[in-house]
Amino acid sequence: MDEHKLREIAIDLFIDAVRLCYDYDYSGYAKASLRRRVIELCQSQGFNHIAEMIPYLLRNPDFIIPVINHLSVPVTKMYRDPLFFQSLREKIFPLLKTYPIITLWIAGCATGEEVWSVAIMLKEAGLLSRTQIYATDINPAAVATAKKGIVEMEKLKEYSKSYFESGGQESLLDYYNIAYGYGRVTPEILNKVDFETHNLVSDSSFCRPQLILCRNVFIYFNCQLQNKVINLFHQSLDNGGFLCISPKESLTCYSQKNNFIALNRKAGIFQKQGHRKKELQIRGSKIK
Ligand SMILES: C[S@@+](CC[C@H](N)C(=O)[O-])C[C@H]1O[C@@H](n2cnc3c(N)ncnc32)[C@H](O)[C@@H]1O
Numbered sequence: 386m387d388e389h390k391l392r393e394i395a396i397d398l399f400i401d402a403v404r405l406c407y408d409y410d411y412s413g414y415a416k417a418s419l420r421r422r423v424i425e426l427c428q429s430q431g432f433n434h435i436a437e438m439i440p441y442l443l444r445n446p447d448f449i450i451p452v453i454n455h456l457s458v459p460v461t462k463m464y465r466d467p468l469f470f471q472s473l474r475e476k477i478f479p480l481l482k483t484y485p486i487i488t489l490w491i492a493g494c495a496t497g498e499e500v501w502s503v504a505i506m507l508k509e510a511g512l513l514s515r516t517q518i519y520a521t522d523i524n525p526a527a528v529a530t531a532k533k534g535i536v537e538m539e540k541l542k543e544y545s546k547s548y549f550e551s552g553g554q555e556s557l558l559d560y561y562n563i564a565y566g567y568g569r570v571t572p573e574i575l576n577k578v579d580f581e582t583h584n585l586v587s588d589s590s591f592c593r594p595q596l597i598l599c600r601n602v603f604i605y606f607n608c609q610l611q612n613k614v615i616n617l618f619h620q621s622l623d624n625g626g627f628l629c630i631s632p633k634e635s636l637t638c639y640s641q642k643n644n645f646i647a648l649n650r651k652a653g654i655f656q657k658q659g660h661r662k663k664e665l666q667i668r669g670s671k672i673k
Pocket residue numbers: 457458459460461462465492493494495496499521522523524527583584585586599600601602605
C-alpha cells in the first residue's frame with residue numbers, strides 16, 4: 386500500500402480513537418482541513434507517523450488536550466467583520482429592546498473576544514443589565530482562558546480600530562482595567578457571562594435565546610453536520626429570534642429552507658420563522 390493511502394487510513398483510525406476513547410466526534414468535520422490539522426498535530430507533538438498517536442492517545446488521557454486544541458481551531462478577534470457588528474448594533478439591538486429579558490448564546494466562543502465585543506455593545510445600548518449571555522465552546526482550555534477576560538494591551542489597540550469601524554464611539558479601553566501590559570474586562574461585563582463547555586455535535590439545547598451567534602464554526606463542519614447544528618439552533622431560538630453566522634458562511638446546507646429568512650445575508654444575519662406570523666411580518670422586513 387502506498388504511503389498516502391496508509392496516512393489516510395491512519396487519520397481515519399485516529400479520529401475513530403478520539404471518538405471511542407473520549408467521546409469527541411470529529412467525523413462530521415470538513416475532511417480537507419481536519420486532515421491538515423491531524424498532520425500538524427502529529428508534527429507539533431514530535432511523532433513520526435500519525436498511527437503512533439493512536440496507542441499514545443489510548444494510554445495518555447492528557448493527550449486529548451492538545452488534540453482538541455489542534456482540531457478545533459480557537460482563533461478569534463474582537464469585532465471581526467466590523468460591518469456585522471454594525472448591523473447587530475443598529476438593526477438587531479433595537480428589535481431586542483422589545484424583550485424584557487434578553488438571552489444570548491454565543492456558540493464556539495473560543496477565547497472570548499467575540500463575547501466581549503457583543504457585551505460591550507449591549508452595555509452601550511443600555512441592554513446589558515437585562516441580558517443573560519451564555520458563551521460555549523467544545524475546547525475546555527479556550528473556555529478557561531475566556532473566563533479570565535484578559536487581553537494584551539497591544540491587541541486591545543488593534544481591536545480599537547475594528548471597534549470604531551463597527552460604529553463604537555467610546556474608547557474600548559474604558560471597558561478594561563489595565564495593569565502590567567494587560568487589560569481585564571470590567572467586572573460589570575465579566576459577571577454577565579456564563580462560560581461553559583458545550584459540544585455542538587453531541588450536546589443538546591439548554592436555553593431559549595433571542596439571539597445566537599455561531600460565527601466561523603460552520604466552516605469546519607461538513608454539510609450534514611451543519612444541517613444538524615442549524616436544527617439545534619432552530620429548536621433553541623425563541624420565535625422570531627436571530628441566528629448570526631460569519632459572512633464567509635451560509636445556510637445553504639440546511640434542508641428546512643422555510644425555517645429561517647435572511648435579514649442581511651452579507652453580514653450573516655438570519656431570523657427564525659415561527660408560528661407568530663403577524664409578529665414576524667413586522668419584525669422580519671429586510672434590513673441593510
Ligand atoms: C475559528 S473559532 C471562532 C471563534 C469566534 N466565534 C469568532 O468568530 O471569532 C471556532 C471555534 O469553534 C469551536 N468549535 C469547534 N467545534 C465545536 C463543537 N463541536 N462544539 C462547540 N464548539 C466548537 C472551536 O473550539 C473554536 O473555538
